[in-house]
Amino acid sequence: MTTSTLFTRSPWTGQADTAELDQWTAVATRVAGQLEGGALERDRTSALPHEPLDLLREAGLINLLIPSAFGGEGAHWETAFRAVRIIARVDASIGQLLGYHYLNQACVTFYGPDESRQAAWYTASAANQWVWSDSFNPVSPDLSIVWDDGTGTGTGTPGYRLNGLKRFATGAAVADKIIAGGIAEGGEFDGELVVFAVDGNRAGVEHQDDWDHLGYRASASGSVRYNNVLITADDVIGVDHEEPFSSIVTPGVQLLFGNIYLAVAEGALAQARTLTLARPNAWFLSTAERYADDPIVHRTVGELVARTRAVEALADALGRQFDTAIARGGATTAADRAELEIAIAGLKIVSTEVGLEVSSRVYEVTGASSTKSSIGLDVFWRNIRTHSLHDPVDYKKIEVGAHYLTGAVQPVSLYT
Template sequence: MTVQPKHPVGSGEPVPPVERPEGKAYIIKDDAEAIAIAHDLAAQFRPGASERDRERIWPKDELDAFSQSGLWSINVPKAYGGPEVSYVTLSRVIAIISEADPSLGQLPQNHLGIVAAIRTVSDEEQKRQLFAEVLAGTRLGNAISEFGSKRAVDFETKFTDAGDHVVVNGRKFYATGALLAHRVPIVALDDQGRAWYAIADRGAPGLTVIDDWSSFGQRTTLSGTVILDNVKVPKTHLVPGYKGYDRPTADSAIFQIMQAAIDLGIARAAIADTIDFVKTKSRAWVDSGIDRASQDPYTIQAVGELSVRANAAEAVLDLAGHAVDRAVAEPNEQTVAKAQIAVMGAKILTTEIAIQAATKLFELAGTRSTLAEHNLDRHWRNARTHTLHDPVRWKYAIVGNYYLNGVNPPLHAWS
């Protein structure tokens, strides 16, 4: 069952916090089980994905199944009771889910990124407490980005020290997952201008989440505006996120590799729907002399090209996952830079194939594929929307500067 929002987009109405699922989440045993569970969930999510996109229906039950499956704790370290799968596996999981429904595939991205950050920057007591919550099934949304700042890294949200807790004030947008989260990590600055994750309870007084995400793509990522009016966050849940970027760590590459995996999933879905439509619905061209559109040599060539490019992107994504694993195990200037560069290469290729595949679909499938009843434009809308997260034109330049001039990439979550 899915849930239709009670308030129309743009209504400005606050959305109440969601009830947690009953029982603790499953804890996955190993990498192979993570992949198997991802495939099982994808099979459940795929049939309703088009309708959820068309009607903008919240995937409440799907999200509960996803977070209770154990896939939202797969990068919790083994020392704290987690599976600690490889980042090769983690990126494959995200791609598998995103192929079925890229909005659902995007929902754990910030959650898993913050789990990684906790590993990097938190003290032992905080790690034990927060990892235990994640393993039990706590879902983290996000309140990171802001709407009107000059750059994505410029934050106006701040907190003040109040003894055993801090008080947060500000306004956020692009808050993926916040609507149906259990906790909302807020990026807020201290009096020294350093950025922390203040992980607030979703039902905390003064924390308001508004369902006003009106993008034409990634429509059910449960995003919108988050208003923070004197929100209290206990210091047990105040994570020094800035420490992940004041020295070389894998944190930035981890946030980015999941973005690339989402785009790979979108590309695969577009290619699969192209093949299905051409085989079952498209007509052969009048001058082709053939009976079926699937026999068209130009279409065959184009599908071959799309498949090769998608497979290449997948292979580079795997290589990037191995580089991230090395940077996590031994973080230093060299391993972290190599991981960032490898992930940038994957992000470039997955961005380009997602947009190419979603566009080529209509050329190969023909006019009938544009009919609203098929909703195939969702692939292009999702690809175009999600790939705007961070521009690949900058990644080409950073990669070139690394190889040509030995300049390492900048350390932040968009690099």
Template sequence: MSENDRRLHREAALIAGRPAPHVPPRRTKAYRIKDDREAVAVARELAREFAIGAAERDRERRLPLAEIERFSQSGLWAITVPKAHGGAGVSAVTLAEVTAIISAADSSIGQIPQNHFYMVEALRLAGSEEQKRHFFGRILDGDRLGNAFTEIGTRTPVDFRTRLRKENGRLLLNGQKFYSTGSLFAHIVVAVAKDENERVNLVFIDRATPGLDLVDDWTSFGQRSTGSGTVTFDDVEVTAFEVVDHDGVFERPTPMGPLAQIVHSAVQVGLARGALAETISYVRAHARPFFELSIKHGFEDPHTIHAVGDVSIRVHAADALLARAGRLLDAATETPTEDTVAVASIAVAEVKALATETAQLASTKLIELGGARSTLESYGLDRFWRNARTHSLHDPVRWKYHHIGNYYLNGLLPPRHGAI
């Protein structure tokens, strides 16, 4: 990339958005969560806090800087660090439930650490012991990892132009990323780049490293406060210690793919829970009966009662599938084989498919049953549908059905990658 191209990249991103907010170095060490039960309890406490102001943050596109600091300082961002390295090493069941609890309150906040947990798993599977000690230690202390994975303008979302190359004895990173969820809040930005041998690597870069630029230019109609904007790398000098092989974790059976996807699935489960809870609350408080009925309250409408019952069943089914997928993922983590990883991947695909459709149904019924007044901007109820629809585009549900059907009908194992 020429100097002129780099300058144009930076200028285009800045024109489209705002400079990244200042995230100072961490000043205090995070609380260390001891076990699964505590992790769920802490998540429930934080969810109550995050629900306050969720509609306003969405409406104003306000980045949840204080909330993310509270989130990581609570210890929840370190719950997957292995016990051997001082972490709680919680189960996948617990990780998914924590994500769903937070996402029901604010799905943008629930999504932000998804790539953080993905990179923690990459370190567990492919990092050297020295890298694990260093990065796990920082994560336990409260440092956050951000994602610089996907690029725009390539044939597919997993084609990478970002390059890691040696030049005059230095290891340099150059390229530009979009959909960089979490990087605006990160202490360490993790870039995905190809090396000179065309292997895909993860590069762990301190936020303040010269040549690394972040821009807040995420303008989607949903998940507005995830900070999923642009990251540019302009001759960023890194060391071999900061590089972890990404290809290797998919060249053998590992839980990497289903681990990535169960967090996304849990975001959708949380959205479905949140939309259902809002429906019940709003209908009980505000919905009026149809004028052909002689009933006094909207919540006595038989069609409304039926719709809430239908959505409730689907949400509870998604809950059950999420827990089941977590248990099968835990089994695959304990004994990773072709079969156990495939079973976990299919189970996660099942909950992702159902939860995605249920979240959209629940968020649509919220407006339908609430009536015309429920569309007022002051309520912000449309955010549930916008967030569910936007987040669902991370990877298409139609391909979940394809892999699930091929597995059960034809005995074909799903591919190993981060989207299944």
């Protein structure tokens, strides 16, 4: 394996124009319409989402962020986050798979060794419409990545041997490429944090199918076990040198979560509107003839809609800010990275709280009949309640508050 100088140019420049946003908003809306009818069944069966991913491929959404020079659609991150949000309104599991795909695919840029290798990865991904996932969960034990010259295993093929278990590997069971990494032992990358992309069905890659949680049931979030998996030079993306630019991937993940939680609120409101308009009569003490005309219902809905729209405005602004930040490439400074991190942490706070509130309080206007399992209104709350616990929002509040008062910035991690 050979090491190249890390490139410093980002393949994403400028901002999305109205035509781009309108085009892909329409595409994502159409796909969301196709996904909506099967969302509840996917939740109930925890089925691996192969068909939804095929819909995303057919619509061009899988290649959305790959530059056109490499065969992709050449869109911007603001557009991608908006597309994710539209999909997540009807199915948060599929929305997150798409968002993770974008961020893991972009590891080719964040950790990529040089522009020629970057071009090769993106060109192959676009041509094959690869779906990207990862098994980088920081709370799981580190993976073992040990150099083997080929004689120890008797294969004659030199490379690293990957072993270990990673939990919560969302999308890995249906992905073409899984981003993973760890500290290499021996070989060219000895002692370095090497990042690579392994085929999802390579020999020794075992998908445990052990996801059994309250929500996100269609997200293919089970564990991945690696048993002596061969990692060759062709699999290596690069080395994590802890540069500010490469670590922008984490604020990107947090921005994805903020958009997902917002989408949960928007989806819950949309279904609640339909259910409320269909309710006959009104409460016996009300002066209105229908629940939909009751001022108390109006007050509740108005409060929830206003808060949701405020979060939407913040998310849209941060989508554009992310495009500005990522365009800096290797010129990104620690201060640039910190500014982005704190801004997105603010979104994470309000989107979590609004998403939880809206998905719970919509029952106040939809009534007891909406608690039927066949209606599925509970999916929204179950999804956000499940996901938001993996990254406690109280620590985001501390992060934002400390920075506002003292200028303190949390150490860079896979959560900050």
